Amino acid sequence: MRGLLAGIHAFQRDAFGSQKALMERLVAEGQRPQIVLVSCSDSRVLPEMFTQAAPGGVFLVRNAGNIVPSPEAAQDAPGEAASIEFGVEVLGVRDVVVCGHTHCGAVEAILEPERIAGLPNLERWLLASQETGRIVRERYGHLRGERLMRVAVGEHVRVQLDHLSRLPFIARRIAAGELAIHGWVYDIRTGEVFVYDVDADEFRLLEP
Ligand code: ZN
Numbered sequence: 001m002r003g004l005l006a007g008i009h010a011f012q013r014d015a016f017g018s019q020k021a022l023m024e025r026l027v028a029e030g031q032r033p034q035i036v037l038v039s040c041s042d043s044r045v046l047p048e049m050f051t052q053a054a055p056g057g058v059f060l061v062r063n064a065g066n067i068v069p070s071p072e073a074a075q076d077a078p079g080e081a082a083s084i085e086f087g088v089e090v091l092g093v094r095d096v097v098v099c100g101h102t103h104c105g106a107v108e109a110i111l112e113p114e115r116i117a118g119l120p121n122l123e124r125w126l127l128a129s130q131e132t133g134r135i136v137r138e139r140y141g142h143l144r145g146e147r148l149m150r151v152a153v154g155e156h157v158r159v160q161l162d163h164l165s166r167l168p169f170i171a172r173r174i175a176a177g178e179l180a181i182h183g184w185v186y187d188i189r190t191g192e193v194f195v196y197d198v199d200a201d202e203f204r205l206l207e208p
Pocket of ligand 1: 040065107
């Protein structure tokens with residue numbers, strides 16, 4: 001904690017000055033982010049860092065496991081849908097990204113629920129993406145270790161894209177050609193980003 005407090009002082013002393021004009025403009029004109037990005041809370045995943053986004057660029061929604069509850073589940077857990085709704089309907093964002101990541105503890109826990117025994121809130125929350133576990137068991141039961149995790153993280157993102165696409169305000173805008181949704185996987189070891197290709201039904205490395 002003490003290191004972070006020192007960081008705040010250093011930021012105010014050394015770094016904020018270069019952002020001051022931008023922040024004044026963002027205050028005066030309001031935010032106009034380019035994307036809504038749903039990320040995991042994992043401290044190793046820093047979307048503004050790996051996209052090199054400036055303040056005002058990314059409207060970020062974070063939770064354990066970058067989950068977008070289905071429209072049915074959103075009845076009881078509307079937080080994610082509310083944030084995405086604000087980004088799309090009020091801020092006019094035209095691209096929504098669900099960004100999973102390698103070595104995701106939430107996906108590990110979905111595959112092996114015994115890892116989170118005794119954590120009732122997390123157990124309930126991860127139920128919002130239990131399809132990930134079912135799909136992985138049905139299709140990838142032959143895989144183990146890191147290979148299993150890689151495909152599981154990708155399938156997990158696809159499940160969230162399905163949930164996202166079924167939110168009524170998202171479905172309406174996609175149908176009208178006003179919105180696109182995207183699936184990414186960020187590799188925390190290499191910094192690479194893999195982008196879901198709908199036609200090929202696979203994640204492809206984002207090339208320069
Ligand atoms: Zn994670």
